[in-house]
Amino acid sequence: MKKLVLAAALAMAPMVAFAQTTTTTITTEQQSKVKAYVVKQKPASVKVTESVTVGTALPSSVTLQTLPTDVGVTQYRYAVVNDKTVLVEPSSRKIVQIIE
Numbered sequence: 001m002k003k004l005v006l007a008a009a010l011a012m013a014p015m016v017a018f019a020q021t022t023t024t025t026i027t028t029e030q031q032s033k034v035k036a037y038v039v040k041q042k043p044a045s046v047k048v049t050e051s052v053t054v055g056t057a058l059p060s061s062v063t064l065q066t067l068p069t070d071v072g073v074t075q076y077r078y079a080v081v082n083d084k085t086v087l088v089e090p091s092s093r094k095i096v097q098i099i100e
Helices: 002-021 029-040
Strands: 075-080 082-090 095-098
Touching: 029 075, 029 082, 029 095
Parallel strands: none
Antiparallel strands: 075 082, 082 095
């Protein structure tokens, strides 16, 4: 019985790992709206020494900005960090997407 439980757990491990590493993607239209909004607002880029990659949490020194409702991604905040516009999950401060 223990072998069966272990086999089932090992079979599910890839699914668990996948769920933890999935990234958020927004539509191309939403990306365009975010880019247009950020260009219009012209926020200063904040320099950080940490890596600016999806999954990385931003330090508390980075101020997160809200997006207007017409952009369609109000569940996230944004910041311009090391000259990159990033979408951030506000409660964890983790980067969920880099807007190119």
